[in-house]
Amino acid sequence: MTSSETAPGRGTAVVIGGGLAGTVAAWALRGFAERIVVVERDRYPAEPTFRAGVPQGRHAHLVLEAGHRALEEMMPGIKKELTEAGAMRVAVSGDLKWLSSAGWMAQYPAQLAFLSCTRPVLDKAVLDRARADPTIEFLEGADVVGLLGSARTVTGVKVRDRGPERGEVREIPAELVVDAAGRTTSVPDWLAELGHPPVPEERVDAGVAYSSRLFHRPAGVDIGYKAIYLQTKAPDAPHLGVLLPVEGDRWIVSVAGMRGAEPEPGEAGFTKQLARLRDPSIREALQQAEPAGEVRGFVPGPGIRRHYERSAPDGLVVVGDAASTFNPVYGQGVTVALFCARELRRTALRHGGIGHATARDARRAIAAVSKNPWVMSCTEDVRFAATTGGPSGALLAFQHRFLDKVLAGAAHDPAVTAAFHEVMSLVAPPTLLFRPSLLAAILRS
Known part of the structure; x- marks a missing residue:
């Protein structure tokens, strides 16, 4: 099925990666795509357990308050199931x-x-919801090995089974491709193979x-x-x-x-x-x-923010760690992945389908909800002399001095602490800390 600006279409959506980011992205598209195929390299365990495809899953994880709100909005009752x-x-x-x-x-x-x-409990609760939807198919034990299309438009994926008898590469045409392959995504390389210029990124x-x-x-x-x-x-x-x-x-x-x-x-x-x-x-x-x-x-590797909102072919949306990879110490990654899925659903609802207009708007919305967490993370990372990349200059120095004041205030003033927690929980933007009553308390500290 071919998309157009006037008739977005309800064809096939392919999600690369069946981790948490990919599963919630697939869930977000239900009702807007006739068929949703999630390609996952692992085979899911029957019970909640750690798996090779989620190496970060063995470490401390949390979903911030704003993430829980997004997840509950998309999957009502999920907090009760997790409890x-x-x-x-x-x-x-x-x-x-x-x-x-x-x-x-x-x-x-x-x-x-x-x-x-633990991460397996969270992942399984979300997976069980998605598996219950008849429009979502999970292709387990398979690798996406390339993209279909051109430098201007992605029209599907190439897949091949994993294991000793890998079989032939087969094609899955799609109106929308969602990259949720995480930190190790190969999509930038595949776009280069199609002739697309490098996507701008920060590291x-x-x-x-x-x-x-x-x-x-x-x-x-x-x-x-x-x-x-x-x-x-x-x-x-x-x-x-x-x-x-x-x-x-x-x-x-x-x-x-x-x-x-x-x-x-x-x-x-x-x-x-x-x-x-x-x-x-x-x-x-x-x-x-x-x-x-x-x-x-x-060892998670560098933080990377890829600006697909600036340069991407039609028919492609990138979510989760494949779009923005954060230093895990700030606990933002899972929550931002949930934001991505929510924005994908909101744009599909706005356009009534999964066409190119939806993909373009989704890319912009995903970039917007990722911006504040990225700035917060990078601003702290560059405090350490051995950090490579990241911001610098007079604005950074001001941000560091101001945050030091905030933290000093949060050590003795509950009002400052509460505001800081709202910002760190991603339920409020950093501008909350500049509210006059709070700013006075912060500066006094």
């Missing part, structure tokens, strides 16, 4: 002990919260590396909080740690370091990194806890 699967509600103040670079966050009665669970790399482990929560032990977050402090404390409650009466603990302060491999490296943290809270909490798994490492 029934063992996800725990953590209020950002009261339940969370948060050490910023300026000190412990002031406590207040917070309405903002997040649900804490920043703080060299962060993770080490994580699951622990059984010791019975009868109360550490005073449900979760602990120990942030870095540039330039002399480039280490961070997080402890989150997850299903099965367990904690997931992740420790990390920026370039030059990365955790060493294995159990010894994990223990050594714990000792490097600015505060002993997490280490003390684990004194009576038994490990529930092995130590796992992860």
Whole structure:
């Protein structure tokens, strides 16, 4: 089926990648495409478990408040299902002990919260919803190996089965192709093969590396909080740690370091990194806890923001990490992927289909909802001398000085803390902090 500006069409949509970003993108297109095909390289496990195609899934994850709102908007009742699967509600103040670079966050009665669970529980809840829709097909155990079309228009994908007998490459024509292949996406290379010029991009790399482990929560032990977050402090404390409650009466603990302060491999490296943290809270909490798994490492690579809103062929939309990859320490990635899916659905609703006008508007909307998280992430990353890329100049210096004031205020003024939490939870833009009553409190700090 061919699209046009006047008749958007309701043909086939292909989603590259069946992780969380791809699954919610497929869900977002239901009702607007006659057929939605999700091509996933793995085969999904029957029960929630970690899988090779999501290497970052073994580490501490959370969906920010704004992400939960987006997910609930698209999948009503999903928060209840996650809670029934063992996800725990953590209020950002009261339940969370948060050490910023300026000190412990002031406590207040917070309405903002997040649900804490392992990544497989979140992924399976979303996958089960999508699988129940008859217009969404999952092609498991298959690789997308190229795009169909030209430098001007993408018209489908080339796929091939994985495994020892890979078979022949076959084609799936499509009116819309959604790239949700994550950090390792090959779409930029395939666009080059079609003759499309390089997509403009920004890069920043703080060299962060993770080490994580699951622990059984010791019975009868109360550490005073449900979760602990120990942030870095540039330039002399480039280490961070997080402890989150997850299903099965367990904690997931992740420790990390920026370039030059990365955790060493294995159990010894994990223990050594714990000792490097600015505060002993997490280490003390684990004194009576038994490990529930092995130590796992992860190096996410650079943050990349690809500007497909500036340069992309018709018929292509890029979502999630394939569009914007963030430093994971700020917890933005899953939430931004959910924003992408919501914007995709809103634009399809506006145009009544999945045609080229929908794709163009979706690219612009996705760029808009990714901008603030990207600026927030990059602004902090460049505080560390070993970071490559990222912003610089007088504006950056002002941003750093202002944020330092905000964090100082948040250490003793609950009103500043609450506003900062709204911004960090992505429910309010950073301009909230310039509201006159808040600005006065911030400047006094």
